[in-house]
Amino acid sequence: MSYNFDQIIERKNTNSAKWDGLKDVFGKDDVLPMWVADMDFRCPQPIVDAIVKRAEHGIYGYPKRPVSYYESIIYWMKKRHNWDIKEEWISFSPGVVPALNMLIMALTNPGDKVVVQSPVYFPFFSAVKNNNRVLVNNELKLQNGNYVMDFERLEKQIDSKTKMLILCSPHNPVGRVWSREELKRLGEICLKNNIIIVSDEIHSDIVYSGYKHTPIASISEELAKNTITCIAPSKTFNVAGLYTSVVIIPNKKLKDKYKNILERIHIGMGNIFGIEALEAGYRYGEEWLENLLKYLEGNIEYSINFINKRIPKIKAIRPEGTYLLWLDYRELKLSNKELKNLMVDKAKVGLSDGAMFGSGGEGFQRMNIGCPREIIKEGLERIEKAINQL
CATH class of the missing domain: 3.40.640.10 (Type I PLP-dependent aspartate aminotransferase-like (Major domain))
Known part of the structure; x- marks a missing residue:
C-alpha cells in the first residue's frame, strides 16, 4: 500500500489544540504550529x-x-x-x-x-x-x-x-x-x-x-x-x-x-x-509505521541539512528517536524572552520553548517535524528570514 505523507490535511476548525489553540499558547493565531507533539498525518486506515x-x-x-x-x-x-x-x-x-x-x-x-x-x-x-x-x-x-x-x-x-x-x-x-x-x-x-x-x-x-x-x-x-x-x-x-x-x-x-x-x-x-x-x-498498523519512519527520517535529513547550510547559527541535535527536533539557539546570545519573541513575533513559527523543559533547556527550542515536508520548509524559511534580520 502506498502512503502519501506529503499530503497537507487542513486541521483548522477541527477543535485541534495544535492548530486552533494558537492564540491561547502564543498570543496570536498567525503562527505556523510546530509545537505540541501530535502529527499532521492521517492515522492508519485500519x-x-x-x-x-x-x-x-x-x-x-x-x-x-x-x-x-x-x-x-x-x-x-x-x-x-x-x-x-x-x-x-x-x-x-x-x-x-x-x-x-x-x-x-x-x-x-x-x-x-x-x-x-x-x-x-x-x-x-x-x-x-x-x-x-x-x-x-x-x-x-x-x-x-x-x-x-x-x-x-x-x-x-x-x-x-x-x-x-x-x-x-x-x-x-x-x-x-x-x-x-x-x-x-x-x-x-x-x-x-x-x-x-x-x-x-x-x-x-x-x-x-x-x-x-x-x-x-x-x-x-x-x-x-x-x-x-x-x-x-x-x-x-x-x-x-x-x-x-x-x-x-x-x-x-x-x-x-x-x-x-x-x-x-x-x-x-x-x-x-x-x-x-x-x-x-x-x-x-505496522506497515504504515514503517513507511512513516522512513518519511520522518527524510524530514530529519532535510531539516538538518537546511539548518547547517542556511541557518548555521542554529545547531540541531540529531534525534535517534521521536519526531521532535531539539534546536540550539544559544549562539544568538538572546535572552529567553528575546528568543521567544523572535520565533513568535518575527518568524511567526510556534515552537516549544526550551526553558519549559527545565534546566539545560534555556536557549533551545523544540520543533515538531511530524508533518508534511512542505510545512517544515515553510517553517525553516521563516526562521531563516527572522535570524537574518537580527
Whole structure:
C-alpha cells in the first residue's frame, strides 16, 4: 500500500489544540504550529475503519476491554521490542501523564524525593511538585552534540528519601534512544538504592535506523519487578485524542497499589474508541509505521541539512528517536524572552520553548517535524528570514 505523507490535511476548525489553540499558547493565531507533539498525518486506515465500524453501531455505553485488546498489546511488545509481557501485568490509564501522577500517589509519600533528568517533558515536574513530593533534578550532560546521563551526579544526589526515578525513554525533547548499557547502569543504581523506576516509553515506536529501543524492564527479571512501563499508541499512530494508554506493572504488589488509586479516582474504564484504535493499530498498523519512519527520517535529513547550510547559527541535535527536533539557539546570545519573541513575533513559527523543559533547556527550542515536508520548509524559511534580520 502506498502512503502519501506529503499530503497537507487542513486541521483548522477541527477543535485541534495544535492548530486552533494558537492564540491561547502564543498570543496570536498567525503562527505556523510546530509545537505540541501530535502529527499532521492521517492515522492508519485500519484504525479509521475500526472506529467507523464501532461508531456505526450507534450505542456508546460503558466499555469493557476484550481479551483481544490485551493480546494485541502482548503481540506488539514482542514483535517490536522483543519483550514478553503477560496479560496480568497490563493496566490502563487515560494518558501517560495521568499515569505518572497516579503512580506517584500510589508508590510514594508526601515529602519523598523523585528524580527526573532535565531537559525533559515538563509535566514530569508538575507531577512531582503538585503531589507534594520533592523534585530532584539530575540534569543531562551535552557532550559533543549528544546527551548522556550523569550517573556520578545521580548517585551523589540519592539519599534515603529518594523513592522514585521517572525515566523518559526515548527522551523528549533531546531525542536520545538510551543504549542497553546505559539503561542497565541506571537500573543497577536504582536497584541498589531501592528506587522504583517509572519509565515513560510513549515514543518507543518512533526509533530510527541504527538505533534500538530497549524497554528497561526487559533487561532482567529483577528490573522488571522494580519498573513500571508506560506506553501508548498515541505517538505511534497519531491517536493522542483518544486518551488510551497502557501501564505495564510486572510486580503484583506495585500493580495492586496503582489499581487502588485508579479505582479511587474512578477513571479506569477508558474510551470506547480508544480501545478499538489501540487494537487495530497494534494488529494492523505496522506497515504504515514503517513507511512513516522512513518519511520522518527524510524530514530529519532535510531539516538538518537546511539548518547547517542556511541557518548555521542554529545547531540541531540529531534525534535517534521521536519526531521532535531539539534546536540550539544559544549562539544568538538572546535572552529567553528575546528568543521567544523572535520565533513568535518575527518568524511567526510556534515552537516549544526550551526553558519549559527545565534546566539545560534555556536557549533551545523544540520543533515538531511530524508533518508534511512542505510545512517544515515553510517553517525553516521563516526562521531563516527572522535570524537574518537580527
